[in-house]
Amino acid sequence: MKGIHKLLLAGSVVGLMTSCQDTLDKTDLGSTPPELIYNDSTLTNLSLNYLYDQNLPSWGGTWGNRSDLSDESYGESKYFEGTIQPNDVADFGTALNNTNNYAKIRQLNMFLEEVTRGSIPTSSKNRLKAQALFFRAWRYFDLVRLYGGVPLVLIPQNAVGVEAKEATFVPRNSTTETYRQIAADLDSAMRYLPHTWPAAEWGRITKGAAAAFKARVLLYAASPQFNPGDVGSKWQAAYEASTQAQTILTASGSKLHDSFDQMWFQEVNNPEAVFITGFNTNSGGQLNKNNGYDNSTRPSYTGTGGGSNQPSWEMVKAFPMLDGKKPGESAKYSYSDTLFYKNRDPRFGKTIAYNGATWPLNGNNSYRLWTYFAAGKTVEQRASQTGFYTRKAINPSLGIGEAQYAGTDWMEIRYAEVLLNLAESAAGVNRIDEAYTQLKAIRKRAGIEAGTDGNYGLQANMTRAEMFDAILYERQLEFAFEGKRFWDLRRWKLIEKTLNGKRRKGVIINLKTTGVPADFATNRDNINLDEAYQKYFTITFKDMDTRYTINWRPEYYFFAIPQQAIDNNPQLIQNNTWGGSFDPLQ
Numbered sequence: 001m002k003g004i005h006k007l008l009l010a011g012s013v014v015g016l017m018t019s020c021q022d023t024l025d026k027t028d029l030g031s032t033p034p035e036l037i038y039n040d041s042t043l044t045n046l047s048l049n050y051l052y053d054q055n056l057p058s059w060g061g062t063w064g065n066r067s068d069l070s071d072e073s074y075g076e077s078k079y080f081e082g083t084i085q086p087n088d089v090a091d092f093g094t095a096l097n098n099t100n101n102y103a104k105i106r107q108l109n110m111f112l113e114e115v116t117r118g119s120i121p122t123s124s125k126n127r128l129k130a131q132a133l134f135f136r137a138w139r140y141f142d143l144v145r146l147y148g149g150v151p152l153v154l155i156p157q158n159a160v161g162v163e164a165k166e167a168t169f170v171p172r173n174s175t176t177e178t179y180r181q182i183a184a185d186l187d188s189a190m191r192y193l194p195h196t197w198p199a200a201e202w203g204r205i206t207k208g209a210a211a212a213f214k215a216r217v218l219l220y221a222a223s224p225q226f227n228p229g230d231v232g233s234k235w236q237a238a239y240e241a242s243t244q245a246q247t248i249l250t251a252s253g254s255k256l257h258d259s260f261d262q263m264w265f266q267e268v269n270n271p272e273a274v275f276i277t278g279f280n281t282n283s284g285g286q287l288n289k290n291n292g293y294d295n296s297t298r299p300s301y302t303g304t305g306g307g308s309n310q311p312s313w314e315m316v317k318a319f320p321m322l323d324g325k326k327p328g329e330s331a332k333y334s335y336s337d338t339l340f341y342k343n344r345d346p347r348f349g350k351t352i353a354y355n356g357a358t359w360p361l362n363g364n365n366s367y368r369l370w371t372y373f374a375a376g377k378t379v380e381q382r383a384s385q386t387g388f389y390t391r392k393a394i395n396p397s398l399g400i401g402e403a404q405y406a407g408t409d410w411m412e413i414r415y416a417e418v419l420l421n422l423a424e425s426a427a428g429v430n431r432i433d434e435a436y437t438q439l440k441a442i443r444k445r446a447g448i449e450a451g452t453d454g455n456y457g458l459q460a461n462m463t464r465a466e467m468f469d470a471i472l473y474e475r476q477l478e479f480a481f482e483g484k485r486f487w488d489l490r491r492w493k494l495i496e497k498t499l500n501g502k503r504r505k506g507v508i509i510n511l512k513t514t515g516v517p518a519d520f521a522t523n524r525d526n527i528n529l530d531e532a533y534q535k536y537f538t539i540t541f542k543d544m545d546t547r548y549t550i551n552w553r554p555e556y557y558f559f560a561i562p563q564q565a566i567d568n569n570p571q572l573i574q575n576n577t578w579g580g581s582f583d584p585l586q
Contacts, residue, residue, distance in 0.1 A: 038118030048128055051111060052204075054104055055135040056277040059293040059410045060483030062142050067390075070485035071314040074386065074504045074544035082551030086560035086578055091146055094564040101139050102153065108136045109156045126192040134193075134205045134213070137185040140178060141217055145487070148558045148575060148584020149175035171571040172561075174586045179221045183241075186214040195252040202268045202278075203409070208252050209275040211245035212413045215421045218242075222428055223491035225557050228585065235428030242422040249274065254415050256445045261350040264393040267409055274413040281407035294406035298361065298394050299353075299369070300382040305403060309481055311352050311388040313505035313541060316340060319348040319477055324448040324457015338533055346447035351480050353389040355509045355537075356529045360396035368525045372509040372537060379521075386506030386544060390481045416442055416478055420471060427467040435467050439474055446478075495552040503545040510538045558584040 037043045058064055068075025078084050093100030098107070111132050115125050143150045151170035158167065173181075193207040218241045220226060222234035257263035257272035267278075279291040298305035320326050322343045327335035333343040341354055353359050355371040371384045395408055423438035436458065443456035450456055458470060475488055489495045516536045517523070524532070533539075560578035574580025 034114045035118070038114045039120065041120045041124055044115060044118065044120060044124075044128060047111060048131060051108060051132060051135060054098070054107065055138060057138075057410070057412050058277070059291050060481075061412060061487075063483065063486075065293065065309060065481060065483045066486055067309050067481055067483075070489060071312060071318075071499060071504060072480060072485050073309055073312055073315070074506070076545075076547060079556065080499070080545070080550045080552060081548050082553050084553070084556060084559070086574075087562045087564060089146060089559040090562050090564075091142065092150070092562050092565050094562050094568065101143055105136060105139050105153060106156055108132050108139070109154065112136075113156055127194070130189040130192040130210075131205050133185040134189045134210050137182045137189070137213065137217070140182050140185075141213075141220075144175060144178045144182070145220055145491070146559050147561055148582070149173050149178045149586070151569075151572070152178060152181050154181075169569050169571040172573060172582060175226065175584050176586060179217065179226075182217050183214055186210050186217070190214075190248075195248070199268050203276055205275070206252065208245065208249035208254060209413065211241070211248045212274045212418050212421075215242040215245040215418065215425070216413065219421050219425055220491050222425065224493045225491040226585065228493075232429070235425060239422075239425035239429045239431070242418070242425045245418050246422055249415065249418060254418075256415055256419070256441065258445075260347055260446055261392070263414075264408055264411075265395060270411075272414045272416065273409070273411050274415060274418065275411070277410040277412060279407045279409055281405045283405050290405050291408055291410060292406075293410075294394055294398065294408060295403040297390050298403055299380065299384070299389055301380060307382065307384060307389060309390040310384055310386040310506075311390055311481075312386055312544060313507055315480060316348075316352055316354070316388060318473075319345045319352075320448070320457060321345065322449055323451060324443055324455075337539060339530060342530070345477065347477055347480075351390065351392045353391040355387060356524075356532065359391060361394070362399050363397060365396070366525075370524065372511050374511040374521070375513070387509055388507075392481050416445075417484075420475055420478065423474075424468065424471045427464055427471065430464055432462065432464065432467055435471065436462075439470065442474060442478060490557060493554075493557055495556075496554070499550040500552055501549050503543040503549055505541050506544045508540045508542055510540070512536055512538060 037047055060066065067073035068077060069079055078088060087094075091101060093102045097103060112129055115128050115132075118125065120128075140150070140152070149172050152173045153170060189205070189210040190207050193205060193210055195207050197204045197206065215238065218234070218238040222231075222238040224230075227234045253271060254274060255271045257266070257270065263270060263272045267273075278289075280287070280289050282288040282290070296306040296308045299307050317327060317340070321330040321333040321335060322345065323330050323332050324345070325331075325333075335342075341348070341357070349357065353369050355369065357369050359367055359369045361367050369389070370379050371387050371389075372379055373383075393408055395403070395406055398406060419438040419441055423435040426432070426434040426438070436455075439458055440454075440456050443458070444450070448456045453460060459466065462470060472488060472492060472494075476485060479485065489498055511520070512535075520527070520536065555575075555577040558575050558577060561572055561574055561580075566572045566574060573582040575582050575584055577584075
């Protein structure tokens, strides 16, 4: 990542100001007056860079890559045990620190106010404020999708004195008002943001990023979580925003990257990247910003890998066959659990690493991964619990010890999402043909066969409900392990239907004790994999959820406002599904 916000972290503003003695005339920089910062375009940009660093999402989004909160992977949690308490989802912010949502909103509001007062040119002010407005929308979206409507604080609150304290007791705005404000901030941002930035500014928010984010926001507002009555005007608003986003981004040169897997390793001028968080390969110091995902996800045998985000059998089984039909439904490609990897959607092999797969790692382009057990013992340094690993966005060129310094950028919004958001909102307004167009584009890039009907395995003449299902399925495949699946299931209120009463599965692949060549262990990299699975391996299934069956509760579609936040602000009213009278559907 080469953008400026990748190089300047939280302490950099003060660090650079310390070197500007001529400009600041030796003023005490520990308490620099705002007018000295916001009358200087360089210092104002540095202040904005700090806001980027505070607000850009981590790998996988605001909550990280929570593959354990879906059918992608596994992991014990209160969410799936059904034991969430009112104080457990504390993203609302209940303490005085600069890391919670409202602290960040305060910093954004202060920036907006001080930039307005500053003396830099109006055109520069507008562009700076547009970026801050984007991030304020980002913060409020994080809150509204968790709790419903929240207090809209749009100016810095005075924190001194009894009257000032009482003035901070702001009641919750309705969910509708919260969504309206988010959209308004993004409209303002779009008005002044450029279509593109110079290469040296790669990673800054663009007009297209703001448009794409607005499309995502309004798609949530139209989804069953927030729109149980299927109100058509909400789908229309989402459709118009998605159309606008595609138009703006296409004019800016955005498109699907030619390669589903290699797109992660192109940074500047990556046509797929819409909204990104930049990382670097620095191995230490203040400017160190490594992504963490690569090192934590790759197998432990690579040196320091942690083997997290291990795919469940449900995720493995989800991918269609090469003709786009689901396993067992294809007339062209037969499916069996024994040869589960055969003739699958090409995204399967680029997302899932399985026993015997060729997986270039550590600079070895012909490396084969083995996760089987022999005589009851794993052949790995530390066994994969599910029998699989995630290979998406794992950089094969990084050697042992280098993965912990991976600099691969995170694409929070990529062009594929823009197309799928457009497909979903088009289905919402009964433009089914348009939804087909976007799905076909995604599947064509994936490498799925077009078929004689040119539908890339999609069922012909789908109803609106069938199209919605097809789009959610496509999102499951396209965005696997990108932190999207949990939120998709939640906004569609499908977690109970998908997971409740179940235990996610893994596989145990055992080497048979008889009939196996004596030199198997030393010659396994040269064997025919189909023959090995049919003759030498057995596959059994195991429950990964061992303490409980999944029990997601319906009140989790809007989490409780933490009790401590209510204690701090007597104007806050709890959600009606948690004992209060606030209706998050209003």
